[in-house]
Amino acid sequence: MALLEVRELSVRFGGVVALDRVSFDVDAGQVVALIGPNGAGKTTLFNVITRVYRPSGGTVLVSGRSVQTIRSHHVIRHGLARTFQNVALFRSMTVLDNVLVGDHTQTRSGWLQASVPLPGAVAAESASRKRALEMIDFVGLGAHAERPVATLPFGFQKRVELARALVSKPRLLLLDEPAGGISHEEVDAMARLLRRVHTDLDVTMLLVEHHMAFVMGICDRVVVLDFGKKIAEGSPAEVQRNPAVIEAYLGAA
Amino acid sequence: MNRIRTAPPRYWLVALTLVFFLGFPTVISSFLASEWTQALILAIAIMGLNILVGYSGQLSLGHGAFMALGAYVSAILAHRYKMDYLVTVPIAAVFTGGVGFLFGIPALRLSPLYLALATFALAVVTPSLIKRPAGLTGGVQGILVLQPDPPDFAREAFAFVTGTAMTSDQWIYYITLLLAVVLFWLAWNLVRHRPGRAMRAIRDGEVAAAASGVNVAGYKTLAFGISAFYGGTAGSLFALSTGFISPDTFPVSLSIQLLVGAVVGGLASIPGPLLGAIFAFFLPIGSNQWVPSQTWLPDQITSTVKNAGPAVSYGVVLILIMMFAPNGIVGLLRSGYVILNRRLRGASDPKTGQMPPDPQTV
Ligand SMILES: Nc1ncnc2c1ncn2[C@@H]1O[C@H](COP(=O)(O)OP(=O)(O)O)[C@@H](O)[C@H]1O
Ligand SMILES: [Mg+2]
Numbered sequence: 001m002a003l004l005e006v007r008e009l010s011v012r013f014g015g016v017v018a019l020d021r022v023s024f025d026v027d028a029g030q031v032v033a034l035i036g037p038n039g040a041g042k043t044t045l046f047n048v049i050t051r052v053y054r055p056s057g058g059t060v061l062v063s064g065r066s067v068q069t070i071r072s073h074h075v076i077r078h079g080l081a082r083t084f085q086n087v088a089l090f091r092s093m094t095v096l097d098n099v100l101v102g103d104h105t106q107t108r109s110g111w112l113q114a115s116v117p118l119p120g121a122v123a124a125e126s127a128s129r130k131r132a133l134e135m136i137d138f139v140g141l142g143a144h145a146e147r148p149v150a151t152l153p154f155g156f157q158k159r160v161e162l163a164r165a166l167v168s169k170p171r172l173l174l175l176d177e178p179a180g181g182i183s184h185e186e187v188d189a190m191a192r193l194l195r196r197v198h199t200d201l202d203v204t205m206l207l208v209e210h211h212m213a214f215v216m217g218i219c220d221r222v223v224v225l226d227f228g229k230k231i232a233e234g235s236p237a238e239v240q241r242n243p244a245v246i247e248a249y250l251g252a253a
Numbered sequence: 254m255n256r257i258r259t260a261p262p263r264y265w266l267v268a269l270t271l272v273f274f275l276g277f278p279t280v281i282s283s284f285l286a287s288e289w290t291q292a293l294i295l296a297i298a299i300m301g302l303n304i305l306v307g308y309s310g311q312l313s314l315g316h317g318a319f320m321a322l323g324a325y326v327s328a329i330l331a332h333r334y335k336m337d338y339l340v341t342v343p344i345a346a347v348f349t350g351g352v353g354f355l356f357g358i359p360a361l362r363l364s365p366l367y368l369a370l371a372t373f374a375l376a377v378v379t380p381s382l383i384k385r386p387a388g389l390t391g392g393v394q395g396i397l398v399l400q401p402d403p404p405d406f407a408r409e410a411f412a413f414v415t416g417t418a419m420t421s422d423q424w425i426y427y428i429t430l431l432l433a434v435v436l437f438w439l440a441w442n443l444v445r446h447r448p449g450r451a452m453r454a455i456r457d458g459e460v461a462a463a464a465s466g467v468n469v470a471g472y473k474t475l476a477f478g479i480s481a482f483y484g485g486t487a488g489s490l491f492a493l494s495t496g497f498i499s500p501d502t503f504p505v506s507l508s509i510q511l512l513v514g515a516v517v518g519g520l521a522s523i524p525g526p527l528l529g530a531i532f533a534f535f536l537p538i539g540s541n542q543w544v545p546s547q548t549w550l551p552d553q554i555t556s557t558v559k560n561a562g563p564a565v566s567y568g569v570v571l572i573l574i575m576m577f578a579p580n581g582i583v584g585l586l587r588s589g590y591v592i593l594n595r596r597l598r599g600a601s602d603p604k605t606g607q608m609p610p611d612p613q614t615v
Contacts, residue, residue, distance in 0.1 A: 050464055051463075052460055052464075072463045072464075073462075073463045073464075073466050073467055073468045073469065074466070075464070076464065076465060076466040077466060081464070082464055084460075084461065088458050088460060088461035088464075089457075089458075089461070090453060090454045090457035090458060090461065090462075091457050091458075092453065092456075092457055092521070093450075093453060093454070093457065097450055097453070100447075100450055101450050101451065101454045101462065101465045101467065102465050104447065104450075104451060104465050104466045104467055105465075105466035107447060109446065109447050109448075110448065111443060111448045111475060111479065114442055114443055114446035114447055114448050114449070115439040115440075115442045115443045115448075116439070116442065117442045117446060121446060121447075124447075125446055125447070128447070164465065168465070168466065
């Protein structure tokens with residue numbers, strides 16, 4: 001059984017067909033890229049997987065269980081964490097606090113324990129802090145833990161988001177354009193960082209990316225969407241040779 | 254010793270504030286003490302509103318209604334069922350908190366604008382809602398609340414310090430102060446731990462908060478409940494300190510006063526509600542005395558202030574705050590402190606810190 005199974009998935013917004021009977025699998029241990037021109041439906045697919053949108057047809061299975069039966073804030077408890085295309089950080093908070101929110105599901109202390117605060121809550125808080133700081137170090141922002149995220153450059157914000165997702169110890173990480181909008185050097189650094197996420201932290205990844213070099217460098221398999229339809233799937237080299245893919249990209253350009 | 258010297262400035266400020274509020278009634282009149290009691294009560298209510306608006310990002314224009322509920326629960330229990338008033342305070346707080354929690358459930362379905370309208374409507378109908386069950390609430394006649402005499406230990410301690418007998422007003426001041434300190438401490442713990450972070454996350458972005466595992470609906474209703482708990486406590490103490498409540502004790506302007514205090518003090522901060530409450534309580538009193546005595550002001554302004562009461566001064570101050578200090582008094586003080594600190598110690602600007610190393614090299 002694959003970690004993620006997308007089955008005949010369709011999403012319509014009024015007249016717009018954002019996804020049209022898309023099917024593919026992500027096996028545990030893989031790094032899969034989801035590519036396609038703007039408006040192909042990649043972000044929509046992520047939003048269905050994480051229960052932001054409801055599909056018009058088809059299903060998504062996580063370890064064999066339909067995500068439709070999982071409440072949106074429980075998705076992460078099933079091992080699915082994500083980042084957002086345009087970075088959705090908690091803008092009034094520091095780097096550390098953002099990552100601590102990512103750690104929310106790793107502790108249980110509720111409002112009563114926290115208010116008093118009971119010893120259990122205090123211990124949970126310091127364990128939480130330790131995990132968050134480790135993850136902030138991992139993405140290379142150790143010196144910036146106390147800075148408000150809004151004061152960081154965009155490239156750093158993307159790493160904060162990555163740390164926030166990783167601290168929940170996901171099995172599957174969904175990355176929406178991790179290299180979008182950042183400089184050349186930062187793109188290379190991000191690729192190296194993601195490779196370490198895969199090897200050191202053992203996280204399976206499904207990532208949306210336009211950057212072909214980036215995709216070729218870190219992915220085992222590529223799924224190509226165009227106008228909501230899957231038009232190709234295969235190894236990076238196969239996909240690059242595929243006439244339909246070349247057509248879609250040239251047509252869009 | 255070294256620990257004391259290196260304690261963060263906020264611990265010093267907390268200690269100083271505590272000493273001030275503990276000692277203040279020993280040097281002011283009993284009447285002034287009861288005014289400060291009301292400022293502290295306002296601070297409790299504003300802290301509740303701050304948790305709702307400042308931390309969880311839900312606007313309420315009707316928080317006076319929760320104060321009214323707490324006040325009437327206490328007053329009815331004490332008056333009709335002859336309960337000890339101090340016992341009724343936690344009952345009123347928990348009851349109001351429960352009602353606030355229930356109110357928070359339909360509130361989830363409202364957009365921010367409609368939530369503002371719904372809570373405002375609540376504030377508007379509160380006085381007439383109170384009048385209806387006249388048998389229970391005393392209708393327009395209101396309810397008298399007996400003010401307790403200070404117990405012996407308090408009387409003796411006060412006499413030892415000041416040489417004068419402690420009045421009921423002074424005793425109620427100390428009860429209020431104790432509850433305010435406890436409630437501020439609880440709020441401080443709440444907001445800097447997991448639940449408070451979850452609320453701020455929701456305020457900053459619900460989709461990302463849910464993706465991080467935060468139960469958005471749960472924390473939003475929780476914020477309503479906690480907020481109403483604070484409001485109920487404040488209302489209960491308010492009835493005690495004024496000795497009398499009636500429907501007119503809880504007009505719409507009370508809810509506005511709470512919101513002004515929350516914004517002026519500084520949302521999403523712990524000292525903010527205290528500063529905001531002192532401000533929101535004394536500004537209308539002060540401006541009503543000061544403005545008419547200023548002969549250089551045009552008659553129109555003087556008479557407007559006299560007729561419209563606090564509304565005018567609130568309006569003026571709100572506009573000034575929004576223009577010059579969007580983070581309220583606390584924000585102003587904080588940036589002042591940062592600038593001062595940098596001047597004095599040459600401390601580094603957090604905005605120009607070192608760039609992070611390449612992740613590969615870490
Ligand atoms: N919330 C929405 N409401 C209406 N249309 C939407 C919404 N989200 C996405 N779409 C539409 O769905 C299509 C796919 O969008 P998206 O998934 O963002 O594409 P991609 O991420 O591949 O660039 C686009 O035509 C877009 O306009
Ligand atoms: Mg997209």
